[in-house]
Amino acid sequence: MKIASDKNPVMSGWLAEQGLRMDASPYLSGALEARKLLEKLPVEKNRLREVTTGHDGGIFNGPQFSRTYLTSPDHAVPFLGSTDMMEADFSFLPLLAKTIANRLPYLEIQPGMTLVSCSGTIGRMAYARPDMKGIWSSQHVMKIEPDEAVIPSGYLYTFLRSPYGVPMIASSAYGAIIQHIEPHHIADLPVPRFADALEQKIHKLVEEAARLRAAYQAGVRAATEDFFKSVGLPELNDLRWHEQARDLGFEVVEVTAASLRAMNHASRAMQIKEALTSVEHSSLGQICAEGRLATGPMFKRIDSDLNHGGCLLVGQRQGWWTRPEDARVISRASTPDDCFMADETVLVAAQGLPAEYGLFGRAILVTGSWLPYAYSQHFLRIKSSSPEVPGAYLYAFLRSEAAMRLFRSMLAGSGPQSIHALLLTEFPIPIAPPTDRERIAETVRQAYRNRDQADKLEDEALTLLIKAIEEAAA
Template sequence: MTTPVRSDWFGDQGFRLDATPYLSGALEARKRLDALPNTMRLDRVTSGHDGGIFNGPKFSRIYLDNPEHSVPFLGSTDMLEADLSFVPRLSKVIAERLNYLEASPGMSLISCSGTIGRMAYVRSDMAGFWTSQHVMKVQPDSTMIPSGYLYTFLRSRFGIPMIVSSAYGAIIQHIEPHHIADLPVPRFGGALEQRVHELVEESARLRASFQARLAASTQDFFESVGLANLAEYRWHEQERDLGFVVDELSPVSLRAINHGKRASALKAQLASVPHRTLGEICAGGVLSRGERFTRIETGPGEGLRFVGQRQAFWIRPEDRWIKAPPSASLLVGDETIVATARGLPSENGLFGRTILVTGAWTEYAYTEDFLRIGSGDPGVSGAYLYALLRSPLAFRLFRSMLSGAGPQNVHPSFLAGLPIPIASRDDHDRIAETVREAYRERDRADELEDEALELLTRAVEGAEV
């Protein structure tokens, strides 16, 4: 199929001869917005550093583990994470030299290098986070436009195509602030814009509460089982696994990492209180990887939305749909924990991280690379297990169970023997309910953002031109 391009469009697009600006929907979106009776250029509704639309320079990064000497640091993928507990930390010395790269609540963050146009809204608990040069910030002028409304426009089907179409570069795509400065922002008066803003702000509040509740559940877990000292466990502050002796080796594994001092000491502490092994808890449930299958891509809304290991940790998975196979193994039950259990365990990699599948996420299909952990014991819920398995301590224990030569896997024998401390019934139920409420808030936050987007879309489509 051919798509005609008018000669006067070339001037509008800076005489670009590549197809992207003309086939991405950006031109149609701009023409539609330009025809509205009231629009403003993006750089007219922003303020702050460099006019309020900016990214950073290239700079050397020094990552630290100690929070006293570092700040949370967001790259163009990290900013998409639902749980920000595992984002890397940048040296404060470097951060202080680039103080304008600190995120402020209400900012819109846009990935501007690599994959263009991914977005995040800076919520209150992200104050004090720094961003990389691969993240463009849009700082709204609060006297001109509500921040939530501006974010909703930028992530709408009108804003994203125009942003993406501005990208340049043959291999790694980029956009610069001046490429989006003239985006036409539709204005609809105070009532609608304020309503959209309030929905986004409430969504941001719920996402911050989701984060706080998960952290509180893990703290509560360790305190309830008598291991409060492990709640703030710092792996790198312990003595390194060098020159140690292991007694009672078995043919199961002779690999040094499976018998490291730090991991062995952690498992011993977990086993020092009333506990059961993970294998015992999951005996009537599931404790295995998913089945392999042939992936057949399909269109949005057809089949199942597919979630890979990286996207499982994002606020929303990107649109990738596959045809539903005959086997139901791609779906997981409510309160099943899925863990990244195939890949390479780089320091800031995903291997060993977990999510709880519940609520809206039970409708998704999950890659076979995920380890499924489902309790078969009605007395130990998945939500309770997750309070432990989401912790940095469990993350390190998963990595002590490596098996394989290339892409690593989790050794099933060590996994089944992992000690799980058991709290009293009242403590168990309280911890589990904290986790469940966190995920209910997360689902509600998604719904509010969708409602805000729908309000704006209807306003643009229904406006007289």
């Protein structure tokens, strides 16, 4: 339970400033404390609406509208929701019909915008990187478009995601069941201004981070394309799953006792499997014979904090985000060792209910800055025991739509689904020539180095801003 701090007691005047709101959230979230601190700073301050430009003054979300989703990228645009914007890889976004998108052109994301979740969980943020142009967003994503002639976009984003900006935005939320904010709720948020040299330095750090995140996206896509070309299956780069005949009325011969479930023999998935086995390959069971090929242990979670021996527990929700925000912090001492991954372990979402745009069957690679985290039992652990087939090479294939569709054909269970253990060991992995394998793996590794460096640059920018505010307040 949160209580007011003796150093910053709730004052009666605050009630009037908050429209006589009687719920505790605005007063105990740190928002008013941050606002009062900023008001006292001996520096110039602008209202947020004074440094933005564009549609509706530059702070906007969008109307509710009927969505028509398509499967062909020729007639649709990628569509981003308030959770999707947290992802590092936008390869699996739903596709919104262009006829709908063209009626709402201002919902197209422009590089340099700050994206804020404004419905449900309030205050999550992302900086619009260069490769996000051409993606549309839902009404649950508020866009803040800076006026570059007035304020650097990277500096504004850094302030909004800082310990001063986030509480003020989150405390503006209204609603009993589903919280939300509207543009006018944050239009008067105070933005401190510092020397142009400092603001530009912070901006350049954020811009470089955005470029590196785009390079990560391009890198993992290039690795997957290189993989299929190298093994002689370039057609699997553009699977067009929904344009193939549906799995109706197909015949299966030589059925074994391993599975009588029709989905495990679905014709479209079997065509992928036949293609994979038509070239030089090894089974996943062989590659992981001395490694790992299983989901994790179930265990009792004991809450902790990072300052007292705690570690982040990454679940299937946060696994694909740029950072595992909102991840639960649990006791490291009470967490089984099997929850921690060796370098270049591939994790696949392997428990739950599969949906077209869900996470089931999608893969991530654990390396670099994500190695200290613990991972829930819902991930399938895939750790190669062969140095000739490194995890980065496996990931280039397992992140593809072809691999995801094959994983989804191996469902087992009646409620929450899992992956059929025997079918999993037979999963075919095409083996490219050695020089190709090493090149593909290095492309993936460089992509992840770019991603980690982007995190460091954003953190450096945030540190510079916080230091400037603290020094001004001293």
